[in-house]
Amino acid sequence: MANQLRVFPRRKKRIMRAVKNTRTPYGLDIIESCVTCPLKLDRIFCDLSPRALVMLDNISSSATYPKGAILFVEGQEPRGVFILCSGRVKLTASSADGKSLIMRIADSGEIVGLPGTVSGKPYELGAEAIEPLQANFIPRELFLQFLRENGEAALKVAQLLSEIYHATCREVRYLGLSGSAAEKLARFILDWAASHGDVKSEGRVILTLTHEEIAEMIGASRETVTRLFAEFKRKRLIEVRGSTLVISNKIALQQILKA
Amino acid sequence: MANQLRVFPRRKKRIMRAVKNTRTPYGLDIIESCVTCPLKLDRIFCDLSPRALVMLDNISSSATYPKGAILFVEGQEPRGVFILCSGRVKLTASSADGKSLIMRIADSGEIVGLPGTVSGKPYELGAEAIEPLQANFIPRELFLQFLRENGEAALKVAQLLSEIYHATCREVRYLGLSGSAAEKLARFILDWAASHGDVKSEGRVILTLTHEEIAEMIGASRETVTRLFAEFKRKRLIEVRGSTLVISNKIALQQILKA
DNA sequence: TTGCGGCTGTGACGATGGTCACCCTTGTGG
């Protein structure tokens, strides 16, 4: 909901220097260069040499997108990568008959469109902003060029790809290895809590997804998700207040997985 | 069935030179150095400099495994990558209650264990030889070192990871976006034909998987697969003779996907 | 206010497919 741009002032100076050279627009969707943006580039590529960082910043250009904007669609020729500054993006696979499946939700700081860009094959997923979005875009050719000249960055990219793959494997578990829908949902809640959990308030998470979206993530119907949420509440496994979800009985929830 | 080792004599000379230095065993499972093996290393990393190829060969060591051998199990700390010379490996995710799901079948020439090795996270899948296997093993640390010193190779690895990811996405489609089991099987048959199809004999493929294994690939039960095969045969969509599968009516098969 | 659109909640119904139980064939090794 609250979609505040967090700015890291310490970083700003370093960035401002690099950003001077960033005067090369690569498409219509470029609105402004990445100045207010926290530029998580150096979070992702934090262990690169300063020279590489500047190079990277030179080829990237920032843009903003409204909620619901489509960054790219499935099957499209890969144009490049998006590095999210703020806002989240859902990555979905969709079938001919309109069903769609959310494979991953990329949070701010993450990188989107990487596999397609690296391999050159059509994007295997579509990307849609689920919040107002600010992102750095790097066109494919320049990005590849950058990787070729920058071995350490290429290795870093390989690591990122491995992590994306890792997340995808977890997704496969939802879909393939769960007996019941209850199992899927329990697994989803626990996973979500693990990755989005507030550190201090144990078991409290903010869940900004609709039932529909959760259904698309775990491969179930909207109604089933609603029913299961009701069931979990009835059994005192979870509580829901607004968009806050509290895991009241984590152990019981984990029990469902093993069943 | 017939598991002949295909040897490419042309490659042998080049390899023999490089292989001289390969005298460093890294574990108990090393049986012999990679001499008879076609060493597809240079297929995967074919565009590397000769120097890099030699380095790569120096750190890799060949071993053979019987059918059913486990290269690694899910959750294990990553030890390194395996590059398959001959034989195939199935990569499976398994659940607590013993169910398992085949995510990918790596053919000879492919590389196995890459994401885990690159990211350092535990292998997300288990790997089991489904045929007698000959493979080159490269221990994690040496492999990473090699990538660090070899930017072009790192980029190549990123590409391979993208392709693995690509295959995984397709797998997700089976599990998540198919209405019926018939749809999954149809998709599976078409995919298999597309990737393993003989070029000259259109529509003829060799399918060396048991119904059980197919079931694990598409997320269905063995019985369902058997029943569907019977149904497809009855409807004249396919014919099966031994381990050869003939697609008699490709259009009808594709129709099932869209339904 | 009213109306509208997105989201959630709930009942009824029925197809799909997993499970169990069993049998048959084939290949392999003692």
Next chain:
DNA sequence: CCACAAGGGTGACCATCGTCACAGCCGCAA
């Protein structure tokens, strides 16, 4: 040659979950 294991084939049963239909709720805009 027999025994055994692994794979394939089939029927019966019934739990699960997707689908349809509809109702309440909230926020928002006219």
